[in-house]
Structure formats: C-alpha cells, structure tokens
Amino acid sequence: MFLDLSYKYLIKKILFLFPPEMAHALIENFLYFMPNFLFINKFDKSTEITLFGEKMPSPIGIAAGLDKNCKSSSKYLSMGFGFSVVGTVMKNPREGNPKPRVIRLIDEKSLLNSLSFPSDGAMIILKRLKRLKKVKNRIIVSVSGLNEDEIIENISVFKDHCFGFEINISSPNTEDLKKFINPESVESIISKARNITDSPILIKLPRVEDYNIYENILKTISKFNKIGIVIANTKPISDSRLKVGKGGKSGAPLINETLKILKYLRPKFKDSVIICSGGVSNFQDTRKLLEAGANAIQLYTALIYEGPGLARKINMKLKNSRLLS
Numbered sequence: 001m002f003l004d005l006s007y008k009y010l011i012k013k014i015l016f017l018f019p020p021e022m023a024h025a026l027i028e029n030f031l032y033f034m035p036n037f038l039f040i041n042k043f044d045k046s047t048e049i050t051l052f053g054e055k056m057p058s059p060i061g062i063a064a065g066l067d068k069n070c071k072s073s074s075k076y077l078s079m080g081f082g083f084s085v086v087g088t089v090m091k092n093p094r095e096g097n098p099k100p101r102v103i104r105l106i107d108e109k110s111l112l113n114s115l116s117f118p119s120d121g122a123m124i125i126l127k128r129l130k131r132l133k134k135v136k137n138r139i140i141v142s143v144s145g146l147n148e149d150e151i152i153e154n155i156s157v158f159k160d161h162c163f164g165f166e167i168n169i170s171s172p173n174t175e176d177l178k179k180f181i182n183p184e185s186v187e188s189i190i191s192k193a194r195n196i197t198d199s200p201i202l203i204k205l206p207r208v209e210d211y212n213i214y215e216n217i218l219k220t221i222s223k224f225n226k227i228g229i230v231i232a233n234t235k236p237i238s239d240s241r242l243k244v245g246k247g248g249k250s251g252a253p254l255i256n257e258t259l260k261i262l263k264y265l266r267p268k269f270k271d272s273v274i275i276c277s278g279g280v281s282n283f284q285d286t287r288k289l290l291e292a293g294a295n296a297i298q299l300y301t302a303l304i305y306e307g308p309g310l311a312r313k314i315n316m317k318l319k320n321s322r323l324l325s
C-alpha cells in the first residue's frame, strides 16, 4: 500500500521527468542492487495455475522486453508476478535502432517503441541467469535471431537454466523476423529446437489482421508436445517522433483486440496453450482473458503506469474471485 501510494504520487512523477529509456535504466539498476525481501509477496494457493504440467504461483507474468538483460526478474517475481520472460536475447551484443525509440503516450497509458532488440548478448545474460537458480522454474527466456541457426544456438545456450523458451518472431521493429511468420518456418525452428530440448516452447506472434496466420501456425504446432503461442506483440504504427518513423504501440489500447484474437482462436484450438500479451492493466482485463480461455497473461506497459503493487493487487482480486479454483 505504502509502495503503491509512493509510486503514484512521487516515484512515477520523478521517473516521468526523464526520457523513458533513462527512467527504465534507473529502475533497472535500482532493482538490480535492492535485496529481494523489500518486495516480499506471499502467493495464495488459489492463484496457482498449471502451465505445461508445471505449477506457477500466478497467471500474471512479466512480458518480454522489460527485463531484456536479466537484471531484475527476481525482483519482479518477488512483487507477485508468477513468471518472468527474460529477453528478447540476441546471440551477440546489439545496439538496436537509433534514438529516440521509446515514447510515452501518457493519456492513453501506452508506449511506442522501435527498439529492435538492444541486447547485452547471450553469454552475459547467461551469467546473470545462472544466479537465479532458486526461481529458474519461473523464468522463460525469449530468444530471437537473424536466422534460424541463431535462434537455435540461443536455445542451446540457455536450455538448462530456465523453465522454457519464447521464440520471438513477432517484433514489428525487426524486418528480418517477417520471414519466420509462416507454418513452414515455425515447424522447421521447432523441429530443430526439439533436437536440443524438451522444455516448453512458446511462439510469440505479431499482431496481425489476418487471423488465418494464427490458425495455420496453431495447426502446425499442435503436432508437437509442450508448444504454445503468445498473442501478440505490440501494434505496428507509424510515428515521426520515433527516429526510424515507425514502431509498436503497447498498453491499454490493445486489450480489446487481444481479447478478440483469443475469442476467435480458443473455440478452434481447445487444448492449445495460448498466452495473452497486450493491454492488460488491471484485474478486469485479466478476468476477461482468463474467462475467454487464456492459459496465462503477460504484461509490460501497465507496470510502468500502475507501479510495483500491480501484480499483488490482481492476485488479491483473483483470490477473492475464485476464478481459478
């Protein structure tokens, strides 16, 4: 409660005086050096879910991008998030697009970004991940690459150190990924990944208008064990304030579309693991997605606007609602 109020009336106001990437770096470094017990959170059994046969203490997770370099996931887990997606990790260190590349749209509780995978690179991130042994089974590593081999190499680097993988072929900011968004490429990547690991694999898909793309990929992946999808990444958008002129919009404006995609897919793919990402800001959004059949939920932008008490608040209402029991 104290943390929530300080975030709303003080910390957020100070952070929002800085450009978004600088504010992010400040928080990231703060969290990196803070002891976990400061955020201590007790999960209730009633918010537990089962994902690919394993228990997670809450269906609300951290979406990829917030902890790109594995510096703050253990703190997010201590704040009440059930799991955290680290990355997207690239094999080699990478700068990403020129700045400005993140903009706040405060009135819409939204962000625009055109980052294109800045990354410390797989080996540095692996070193940090190895320190998270205790929470290893709540960490998903988001991997991508400029070609199939890079994706597969990344999977082999992290395979013994996380719960599973999210293969990111969804960023609107990285042209090279478009070639992977078809059933043949997805099948080829999964087949190669399955030669290295039996861990759960999620394919994170872009936000597209043609839902046949989702259907065809879901049909393909249902041949494999422990494979699911994440729908979807940010909404592609042009904006001259971004140096590269276009990027992806995230946050509250995406929720209706995320729900629409889920409601279209769930009746056709009753047993597939479908995780939703896009626009979840509160318990109501969480409830709607879970009732429509989401296996879990990931969020990013709402944490920036609502602060560190968000997962705890959603968990509390989930517990009282008995939605998961």
Ligand SMILES: Cc1cc2nc3c(=O)[nH]c(=O)nc-3n(C[C@H](O)[C@H](O)[C@H](O)COP(=O)(O)O)c2cc1C
Pocket (backbone or CB within 6 Å): 063, 064, 065, 066, 068, 087, 088, 102, 111, 112, 113, 115, 117, 142, 168, 170, 171, 204, 232, 233, 234, 249, 250, 251, 252, 254, 277, 278, 279, 280, 298, 299, 300, 301, 302
């Ligand atoms: C600044 C920023 C960076 C992101 N970086 C990544 C990334 O590296 N990999 C990825 O799969 N998604 C990335 N995303 C997308 C988020 O994981 C998420 O899918 C999207 O923001 C929608 O969720 P939200 O509305 O809760 O933010 C990023 C989003 C933002 C705002």
